[in-house]
Amino acid sequence: MLRSPLYCAVCSLPPEYCEFTGKLKRCKVWLRDAHPATYKILYDAEDDSVDAVSGKLAESSIGEEREEKLEKDLLKLQAKQENREQRELQMKLSSKVVIKREARTKKKSLVAISGLEVFEIDMKKLAKTFASKFATGCSVAKNVEKKEEIIVQGDVLEGVEKYIHALLEEKGLKDVKVEVVDVKKKKKPDTAAAGGDQSKSSK
Amino acid sequence: MFRKFTKEDVHSRSKVKSSMQRTLKAKLVRQYPKLEDVIDELIPKKSQIELIKCEDKIQLYTVDGEVFFFQKFDELIPSLKLVHKFPDAYPTVQVDRGAIKFVLSGANIMCPGLTSAGAKLPPAPGYENDTIVVINAENKVSAMAVGKLMMSTEEIKSINKGHGVEMIHHLDDPLWNFTVE
Incomplete structure (x- = not known):
């Protein structure tokens, strides 16, 4: 019928x-x-x-x-x-995603992801996903340039980077630049390997 | 009605009680009597209707995440998804091929588009003013819009000038692309 x-x-x-x-x-x-x-x-x-x-x-x-x-x-x-x-x-393709680690007090840090708004991603949803994935607090906030960025609490830079790469690949936008910025803390030798300003495009 | 419509226009979402669900179904059948045979197939007893209240007192009713019908005042208006599932139950008019382009960009339908060779209006006595009609297009099977008559179909035939159908909902408009997660 x-x-x-x-x-x-x-x-x-x-x-x-x-x-x-x-x-x-x-x-x-x-x-x-x-x-x-x-x-x-x-x-x-x-x-x-x-x-x-x-x-x-x-x-x-x-x-x-x-x-x-x-x-x-x-x-x-x-x-x-x-x-x-x-x-x-x-x-x-010409825009880039910036993943930035910022130091907070002592051993604590937070990761901010900006430049995602071009890709039609639901920021709130992604924030929720991050929050449950890394078991931390995660929110959407406006940054200095009045653009939305996702802020994840805790040192989860590598995980976020991996996830963003996977996300972009899924959308068929492999060639988008993902820039990882690490604002280094004074004494933390074990992050030095991933540290420093480095920009690279995904494989 | 849905020229601009985004997720931000949603005020609240709530589940409809089963008693209310029954009355809704009865109301729908009262408005479109031909739906009676299929109503239980369209909205099975066990399904959950959700009510989404939006800006401008628009209320959407969804079943399983798909908008099935909506109301602004008292009248229930079927969404195109519902119309496509069972097209025979609603008052229908047809426009000619030249009008499709304009209808799909949200224009009201002008009388000449309803009276020309490729168009079809129901024979007399036709439909009253303010009837909710489904708009088909020449040579197409699926409906492409839902509108409200601004004059009776007989008047459209005789006057043949100006706006004939007020656009409510058309293919590819924000409501069509609206999804509830």
Whole structure:
């Protein structure tokens, strides 16, 4: 009785509306791989030559001229969308994540992570994850530049670094720079190995 | 209604009591009588409806993390996720292909888009003013928007000018992308 609707994994709409989102190219690729049957119904006719095009025109009622205009507008939208995506990716790649260890009193330290806001990560959630993962306090705070950063209490620099790398890799953003800054304390030789300013990109 | 809608607009979340759940279901069936046969399939007795109160007195009802319907005043309005599951139960109008683009960006629907060759309106007597309608598109199977009639369908046919349907909820709007974790 009930239908179980199919939604596009790229743009989240029912596949027949993909053409209006400007992400059509990626939607098509997804649909072809995931649901070949539906793909055939929706797009097979289009890829064929003149025949199919005229058939499509006959189907639609709004007249040749308006159909053409619509098509043009859609193409424009698609180009725009592509440009935007490119830009966003560029921005993501050029930004960097800073993980910083700061000394507090005596043996205590805290780790601050900033520069995550570009990656559409839910900061509060991540803070919660860190809190339970390292069994410490963890909060989201605004830093000097009025940007959000995550502050983890305790000396968990290595763990955080590993986790961030894994997180970025999962998002397919391997090449994002992760900078580890260690504000050294006076007497603590055993952290010297990981200490010093070092910036490196993940493997 | 959902032009701007984010997680920050959520005020409170609470579970709906089972007695309340029954009344809600009854109300839904009263509004859309054709739902009667499938209501227990849509919202099984054991499922938990959650009520999410939002900014502007909007209330969302979710089942298993999916928004099923919402209300602003008294009327229950189905979300598109629910409409897609069982499209036959609601009053429906259809717009032509040229209008899809505008509808998907959240425009109100103009009368000419409802009366042209590719569009479909119900035969007389049609629907009253203020009816909640599901908006389909030419050559498409799934619905693409939910709106409220600003004049009766007969008036739309005769006047054929200006706004015909007020947009409430459309594909790819913030409510469509809204998820409860």
